Amino acid sequence: MSEIPRYDVAVIGYGPTGVTAANLLGAQGLKVVVVERDAEVYTRARAISTDEEVLRVWQQVGLADELQRDMLAGLPIDFVDHRGRSFLSASFDSAGHGYPPQLFIYQPVLEATLREGVTRFPNVDLLLAEDGGEHLKRVRASWVIAADGGSSPTRGQLGIGFDGRTYETRWVVIDTKVKREWPGHDRLLFHCDPLRPAVDCPTPLGHHRWEFPVLPGEDENELVTDAAVWRLLGRQGITRDEATVLRAVVYSHHVRAAARWRAGRVFLAGDAAHAMPPWIGQGMAAGVRDAANLCWKLAAVIRGELPETVLDSYETERKPHVREVTRRAVLVGRLITERRRPLCRIRDTLVRPLARLSPVRRLLVKLSWLPEANYPRGFLGSGTPAVGHKVPQPWVLDSDGARRRLDDVLAGKWTVLSTRAALPAPAWTAAVRLTVLPPGTQPENGCVVDIGGTLLDWMRTHQAHMLALRPDGFVYAAADATAALSPPPAGFRPLDADRLLS
Numbered sequence: 408m409s410e411i412p413r414y415d416v417a418v419i420g421y422g423p424t425g426v427t428a429a430n431l432l433g434a435q436g437l438k439v440v441v442v443e444r445d446a447e448v449y450t451r452a453r454a455i456s457t458d459e460e461v462l463r464v465w466q467q468v469g470l471a472d473e474l475q476r477d478m479l480a481g482l483p484i485d486f487v488d489h490r491g492r493s494f495l496s497a498s499f500d501s502a503g504h505g506y507p508p509q510l511f512i513y514q515p516v517l518e519a520t521l522r523e524g525v526t527r528f529p530n531v532d533l534l535l536a537e538d539g540g541e542h543l544k545r546v547r548a549s550w551v552i553a554a555d556g557g558s559s560p561t562r563g564q565l566g567i568g569f570d571g572r573t574y575e576t577r578w579v580v581i582d583t584k585v586k587r588e589w590p591g592h593d594r595l596l597f598h599c600d601p602l603r604p605a606v607d608c609p610t611p612l613g614h615h616r617w618e619f620p621v622l623p624g625e626d627e628n629e630l631v632t633d634a635a636v637w638r639l640l641g642r643q644g645i646t647r648d649e650a651t652v653l654r655a656v657v658y659s660h661h662v663r664a665a666a667r668w669r670a671g672r673v674f675l676a677g678d679a680a681h682a683m684p685p686w687i688g689q690g691m692a693a694g695v696r697d698a699a700n701l702c703w704k705l706a707a708v709i710r711g712e713l714p715e716t717v718l719d720s721y722e723t724e725r726k727p728h729v730r731e732v733t734r735r736a737v738l739v740g741r742l743i744t745e746r747r748r749p750l751c752r753i754r755d756t757l758v759r760p761l762a763r764l765s766p767v768r769r770l771l772v773k774l775s776w777l778p779e780a781n782y783p784r785g786f787l788g789s790g791t792p793a794v795g796h797k798v799p800q801p802w803v804l805d806s807d808g809a810r811r812r813l814d815d816v817l818a819g820k821w822t823v824l825s826t827r828a829a830l831p832a833p834a835w836t837a838a839v840r841l842t843v844l845p846p847g848t849q850p851e852n853g854c855v856v857d858i859g860g861t862l863l864d865w866m867r868t869h870q871a872h873m874l875a876l877r878p879d880g881f882v883y884a885a886a887d888a889t890a891a892l893s894p895p896p897a898g899f900r901p902l903d904a905d906r907l908l909s
Contacts, residue, residue: 503799
């Protein structure tokens, strides 16, 4: 009998979450196997947007610039009433991650690029179904990431509940290829029309999407016929001269979360762990954040750098953020789909004048759109209010005077960042040490120059002169100029500590 292959991690599912995990783990040098029933990228675009922090995750594996080339950024977003008049225009402030805050994607192309990225790693094996056939192959893995979708067979086999609800109203999604541009083709419009709400969304590479609810009494099978699709698009002023229909499908919105995200050596991630409505475009992004949070911890445990107990912090950190993102997605969905006319009139007449006031508009957007991924509980030390937040990513000058993004300098290592005013941190000798210098300073060994002062401003705001950063860029511990940095976690000793100390 042939020997059963052994792996550090098995990734089940090769969608955005699984392929991100495969890239992250492959870059860590771990032996990984990916199991996926579909050999080819799913051709129907599902997710249509992402955000700057997700690009920063893909930057870790050297794919952010290539992916961004196929995205649309900086497009306006408007909530409009039944007459097409805007009552709220949304614009987003950058959180400082180094990329545009809101980006529109074409998912099949994005996934193809991420899959191509995995081929760089000879330590990652792919077990993909070929020609629709089924093949039995036995492998062993120390750990498993189940990223096998909302219907997750893995979650079912583990007997883990998937609690929540599925909305009664189903939606027709129409994906098109643009033939001739029309006024407003380059903006995301939420049509808050009580008779027929709609989502009208540009997507990259000459694509455009519309979404319409299946109204009471309508036959969803009839709504995806050619005649019905063009009837729906005609309401938006779109004819065969403007677009070619690629596909029309009907799907449901869900609000669900797995009862637990870990069962022994198996972890649920992405849609297998949670499902949310699409209104703020965070379903896929939440899965990427899951992978980013989990993979560096798995790598550290497998290499013996951290104790296995650190893996319990995956759900502790990610679940509250997913819950808040889901809550906001539901809130925005209610704003768009409200069909009771008195409430619609209140919405249209109340929000419009308030939204004309810039501070109010910014507050409305901040309270309803994407919340910061900050982890107040989990695998953290102590210190100033910076703990649990992800540091911004400015452009810096490294010790050679080269202009680089901060994360490219940090290179996914435990790092202590400090100003010249910080106290020594002798307990952190196993981490990379970098001093942050102000704009206009000459580069020095062991230092980075904060070209725009962004990072130093952030540190002042969070009362921190010294930060201990985890490999994912989140602040593990922080201290002001009068206090010492809390010590590293028990058992902390990165494999390359000797090299760093030499």
